[in-house]
Amino acid sequence: MQSSKPTLDVWDSCCLIGILNGEKDKLAALLAQTRFFETGAAMLGLPIAALDEVIILSDGTSAEEKVRAFLLNPYVLPLHPNLEISFKSKNLRIRFDVKNLPELHDKAVAAGVPKDQAKKLRVKDSEILATALFYEATRLTTFDPFLLFLAHEYIEKETGLIVDRPASPFLPFPEEEERVT
Amino acid sequence: MPKRKREPTPKLSQDQLSLSLKLETTDRNKPNVDADDFFLAAEKWLRALKIFAKEQGEHVKWEIVDLKKASALVEVQPVRVETGKPVPNLVRKWEQGLKKVEQTGRPAPKLTPDALSALRDFVFSIPTNTVASIGNGPASERHKVTPLTQRRIEQAVAAFPPEPKKEYVAQGSIRGLLAVLDSWNPEERSFRLKLPMAPAKPVKCTYRDISLTAELGESFEGMVEITGQLRYKPEHPWPYAADVEHITTLPRKPKVSLKDLVGLVKLPEGEDSVSYVRSLRDAE
Numbered sequence: 001m002q003s004s005k006p007t008l009d010v011w012d013s014c015c016l017i018g019i020l021n022g023e024k025d026k027l028a029a030l031l032a033q034t035r036f037f038e039t040g041a042a043m044l045g046l047p048i049a050a051l052d053e054v055i056i057l058s059d060g061t062s063a064e065e066k067v068r069a070f071l072l073n074p075y076v077l078p079l080h081p082n083l084e085i086s087f088k089s090k091n092l093r094i095r096f097d098v099k100n101l102p103e104l105h106d107k108a109v110a111a112g113v114p115k116d117q118a119k120k121l122r123v124k125d126s127e128i129l130a131t132a133l134f135y136e137a138t139r140l141t142t143f144d145p146f147l148l149f150l151a152h153e154y155i156e157k158e159t160g161l162i163v164d165r166p167a168s169p170f171l172p173f174p175e176e177e178e179r180v181t
Numbered sequence: 182m183p184k185r186k187r188e189p190t191p192k193l194s195q196d197q198l199s200l201s202l203k204l205e206t207t208d209r210n211k212p213n214v215d216a217d218d219f220f221l222a223a224e225k226w227l228r229a230l231k232i233f234a235k236e237q238g239e240h241v242k243w244e245i246v247d248l249k250k251a252s253a254l255v256e257v258q259p260v261r262v263e264t265g266k267p268v269p270n271l272v273r274k275w276e277q278g279l280k281k282v283e284q285t286g287r288p289a290p291k292l293t294p295d296a297l298s299a300l301r302d303f304v305f306s307i308p309t310n311t312v313a314s315i316g317n318g319p320a321s322e323r324h325k326v327t328p329l330t331q332r333r334i335e336q337a338v339a340a341f342p343p344e345p346k347k348e349y350v351a352q353g354s355i356r357g358l359l360a361v362l363d364s365w366n367p368e369e370r371s372f373r374l375k376l377p378m379a380p381a382k383p384v385k386c387t388y389r390d391i392s393l394t395a396e397l398g399e400s401f402e403g404m405v406e407i408t409g410q411l412r413y414k415p416e417h418p419w420p421y422a423a424d425v426e427h428i429t430t431l432p433r434k435p436k437v438s439l440k441d442l443v444g445l446v447k448l449p450e451g452e453d454s455v456s457y458v459r460s461l462r463d464a465e
Contacts, residue, residue: 004380005377005378005379005380005381006377006378008378012458013454013458014454014455014457014458015454016442017446017448017454017457017458018453018454018455019439019442019443020442020443020444020445020446020454021444021446021447021448021453021454021457022443022444023453023454026454027443030439031439031440031443033439034438034439034440037439038435038438040377043377043378053458053461057446057457058445058446061445061446062445063442063445063446066437066441066442066445067442067445069436069437070437070438070439070441070442072431072432072436073431073432073435073437073438074356074404074431074432074433074435075377075435076356077356077377077378078354078356080351080353080354080355082351082353082413083349083351102217102221116463117459117463122462122463123462124461124462125462134418135378135418136378136418143454143455144455144458144459145455
């Protein structure tokens with residue numbers, strides 16, 4: 001492990017489930033992150049709220065043992081909820097609700113979010129977002145259109161947390177960085 | 182001795198029982214108030230009243246006494262839930278608190294930070310093309326919520342000192358590198374856990390169960406997951422100390438990588454990971 005602080009990359013459950021389901025449009029970008037984790041350049045943060053969904057999906061299947069073994073990797077950080085996260089999550093839900101932010105729905109739909117998902121931030125989504133914010137993650141990797149919209153429109157400017165799909169390389173690979181400097 | 186005449190108890194007028202909110206537009210050509218504007222402001226106003234009542238320890242509901250379209254006026258009164266009787270004292274306290282804040286820009290004794298914060302939400306929710314007036318009862322003079330009112334309420338909110346946050350303890354688990362080991366002192370057996378995300382601030386981990394000592398020896402300089410009571414400083418995401426109950430040694434060399442997980446599960450036809458996760462979360 002490196003002595004300097006690695007980057008914390010928090011994954012939404014759709015990332016791990018995308019890999020488990022072998023989704024071709026996501027695999028290359030997601031698997032490309034492995035080298036950052038295995039070299040200690042980044043830690044893979046998994047909020048318990050997201051981990052639940054992965055575990056429930058693999059429970060009782062042939063994937064169960066492998067998922068369990070994967071979660072024991074030293075670069076995997078299960079991120080536990082606590083009171084601060086609960087309050088942060090509640091505040092996010094109150095804020096990102098069309099009742100309190102009337103323009104939210106129209107803006108989200110204009111940004112490509114399906115109409116039925118554009119009204120408010122749901123409980124699990126807000127827990128995952130609050131977890132990434134609380135643990136001061138560098139990025140939250142997700143494919144969820146509403147989370148991506150909220151981040152680009154509000155969260156990134158206010159907090160610096162990058163919320164994006166994994167395609168964009170968020171940090172140079174250590175060897176590349178050395179070459180640059 | 183002549184008998185003293187008892188003074189008659191003054192009868193409470195409607196003004197002393199109820200509070201009202203009135204909205205008017207500033208546009209003479211369009212005198213009708215937008216319904217959305219009215220309900221949004223009324224909702225925030227009612228929320229401020231509810232929080233105020235709750236903070237005063239009053240278990241009341243707010244009943245509509247009057248609702249007029251022409252002037253977009255709503256009038257409500259607090260009614261004790263158990264007895265159904267009005268609570269004029271609550272109306273009086275609200276008016277006094279509001280008056281003091283408006284005059285001085287300082288917090289009023291009856292308005293707690295939460296109540297004041299809800300009041301601020303209300304006064305800042307009033308649309309710019311609308312004039313809102315608040316007061317008690319239908320007859321007495323209402324006064325307008327002006328930019329000065331907003332400023333004074335903002336000042337009063339800011340005058341509350343922020344509540345100091347305290348250290349807290351939470352049951353949980355955390356992963357880190359097992360570093361300095363100090364198992365010689367039976368009074369306080371401890372080790373240091375170097376967290377990947379806070380390497381400069383190792384966590385002081387104490388434990389009582391001596392059977393953990395052997396586990397620690399095997400895991401030295403490797404990654405472990407400790408479970409127990411984690412102690413946090415306010416505003417810090419990672420613990421600074423822990424009372425350890427259990428230790429799990431993580432494999433030094435990963436046995437399963439992300440690549441090994443590819444294609445192990447099949448989602449139902451037509452679903453991908455995003456739609457599957459959405460269906461779970463939307464159903465909650």
